[in-house]
Amino acid sequence: MSDKITAGHVHMSGCTGCEVAIADNYAGLLTLLDKYVDWVYDLTLADVRHIPEMDVALVEGSVCINDKISVEEIRQTREKSKIVVALGSCACYGNITRFCRGGQQNQPQHEAFLPIGDIIDVDVYLPGCGPSPQLIKNVCVAAYLLLKGSDDQKALAEAYLKPLMMLSKRGTEACFCDLMYDVIDQGLCIGCGACAAACPVRAITHEYGKPQGQRDLCIKCGACYNQCPRSWFSFDVVNQYESIMETIDAAMAP
Ligand code: SF4
Numbered sequence: 001m002s003d004k005i006t007a008g009h010v011h012m013s014g015c016t017g018c019e020v021a022i023a024d025n026y027a028g029l030l031t032l033l034d035k036y037v038d039w040v041y042d043l044t045l046a047d048v049r050h051i052p053e054m055d056v057a058l059v060e061g062s063v064c065i066n067d068k069i070s071v072e073e074i075r076q077t078r079e080k081s082k083i084v085v086a087l088g089s090c091a092c093y094g095n096i097t098r099f100c101r102g103g104q105q106n107q108p109q110h111e112a113f114l115p116i117g118d119i120i121d122v123d124v125y126l127p128g129c130g131p132s133p134q135l136i137k138n139v140c141v142a143a144y145l146l147l148k149g150s151d152d153q154k155a156l157a158e159a160y161l162k163p164l165m166m167l168s169k170r171g172t173e174a175c176f177c178d179l180m181y182d183v184i185d186q187g188l189c190i191g192c193g194a195c196a197a198a199c200p201v202r203a204i205t206h207e208y209g210k211p212q213g214q215r216d217l218c219i220k221c222g223a224c225y226n227q228c229p230r231s232w233f234s235f236d237v238v239n240q241y242e243s244i245m246e247t248i249d250a251a252m253a254p
């Protein structure tokens, strides 16, 4: 395979938990850095002060729109990156920085934090607080194969990434009605309760293992949709899962 891709970690308003999740790949991270990725930007790990051109930007955290530097940084990230990944739930839908909204006690200072998809176009969503290390590793390898792999590898990488790309197109606009239509009514719900746990205004309850939404409480933040493991269910991925994982495992073999 050809040369490495460039990638970096852009830290907006997050707790650094997503960066810890990247590091939790241990030896896998070393393989990634050794074979596939030049890590060109990361306030914690690299001595680079200005956002450079890069193939993949992993953005952690939401954006405080009262902070001009943060707004400028996220705009530059979009301009200078081929693929922008919203890494973790704060970047995807605001997560904890939106927990003040709706029926909960008002904290006006938190109203200024927006998920990155409200400011720039985002290519891939990786929800989770933080996302699993394995998912981050798989997405990094798939991004590499999409940019530099053979035609077969590109096709498998695209199949794997497509549901996460679709999730980013929903952005923060999806709400409980979308969850109802795309997941529950399709018989895809596994009753895991992640939607109810994620809802910042407690608009979702579980009755007999099934989520029920109170639409008058819903503030349409997208949290339930993004956190639902079935909102990005894809028969393409299921049908090709073994080939996709074999390709990723082969790429990560020492
Ligand atoms: S039901 Fe979903 S979209 Fe509505 S407020 Fe709760 S988490 Fe947000």
Ligand code: SF4
Residues within 6 Å of the ligand: 179, 183, 184, 188, 189, 190, 191, 192, 193, 194, 195, 196, 211, 227, 228, 229, 230, 231
């Ligand atoms: S998160 Fe998705 S799968 Fe889990 S209970 Fe809610 S709708 Fe069902």
